Amino acid sequence: MSNHLLVLWDVDHTLIETMGVGRKVFAEAFEIATGQPMSAGMATALGHTEPVLLDETLRLNGISRPDEGLFERFARAQVAAYRKHAEELRERGRILSGVERTLEALSHQPNIVQSVLTGNTRGAAEVKLAAFGVDRWVDLDIGAYGDDDVNRSALVEFARQRSEAKLGETFLDSDIILIGDTPRDVEAGHLAGVRVVGVASGSSPVQELRDAGADYTIGSLDETDIFDILSAFLRSS
Template structure:
C-alpha cells in the first residue's frame, strides 16, 4: 500500500549551505595523513560526486593502488576526523543559503512530509554541516543516504527510500519521493534512482544545464517559500 507521506531528500552543499574552500582543505589534510603524500589535485567538489567516488578517483589519479579498499576506508575515517577539527569554525567558510531555513521549517510543519538528505557527504560530515548551522533539527538522518554508502549517486536514492520505508512504513517510489539539488549529478540521481527532481540554480550549474540534465522543475533558489512548497508537493508549474 502506498504511504500518504512524501519523502523529501535534500542535497546539502550549494543547495542548503555554501562553504568556500572547506572541502578541498579537509580532503588535503586527510589525503596527506593516509597516503603520506600531498594532494596534487582534488576531484571537483562542486559537481555532486560522492565522497566514496571522489576519494577513489583521487587515489587513482595519484597512482595509488587500493585493491582491498582499505585505503579508501582509511581516507573516509581521516576525512571525518579532519571535519571534527574545523566544525566549530565552519561559519568562517560560508553559511546558509537564502530561503533554506524557511523552506525546511515550512516542510517540517507538515504531517505528510518526511525530510532527510541525499548527499555526497559521508554521514558524520553531513550531520556535522547541518548541525553547525542549526539545520539538523529539520531532517531525519536515518531516512537518508550518504557519500560513503555507494560510489554511484542513483543508488543512494534507492537506499534512502528503503531506509524510510523501514522506519515509516509503505513503499517510497518516484511517485512520493522528491530530490532537491543543484547539479546534473543530483538530477541524474533522481532520474535513475526513482525520484522527482526539483533543481535549484544556486551552485555552479545554471538553469540551462539543469534543464538539459532532465530536472522536472527548476527554481532560481529557495527564497520564495511558497514556490518551494508547491514544487515539493507537485503543484507548481514547470
C-alpha cells in the same frame, strides 16, 4: 503508497557551502589516509560520491593501486578534520539563501518528511549540517550517503528502504522528490525513477538543469515557495 512525501535534499551547494573548508579538510584527510600530501589537488567533479572523488584524486596524485582499507581511513580522518575545523566552517561557510525558511516550513507539514541524499559520507554530512543547525529539520537516519554506494542513483533505494523501515509505509517512486543543484542530481533521480527539483544555487544555471531533465527548476530557494511545487507533486501522485 505512503502517507508522506519523502523529500531528499542534496547537501553541498543546495543547503550549505563550505567556502573552502571542505577542500582543506579533504586535503588533511587525504594525507592522513595515504601518508603523502595532496600535491596535485582535489578532483572537482560536482555531484559525485565521496569514494569516486577520492579515487579520482588518488589518480591525480599518482596512486594507482590503493589498499583495501584506504577509503575507510580517509572517511574517519575526514570526519575528525571536520570536527576539528567546525568553528572555522561556521565562520567561513554559510547556509544558502532561503534554506532555513524552507526547511522549517516543510518540517511543520504532517505529510512531508525530509532527509538528505548526498555524496558525503554520513559522518561528514552530520558534522557539516550540525555546524549550521540544519540537522534539526532533516531525519538523517533515513538519508542516503556516499559510503552507502559509489553510484548516486543507487542511494535513492537506501533512503527508500530506511524510510519504509522507520515509518512502516511503502514509498512509491511518486512519493519521493530529490532536490539538488547539479545535472548529476537530476540524472540520479531519474535513473532511480523519482522526480527532481533542480535548484541553481551551485555552478549549474537553471537552463543546464532544465536541459538535464529536471521536473522543475528554480534559481534559488528564495525565488519561489518550494511548498507550492511539492503540493503540485502531491496532487499529481
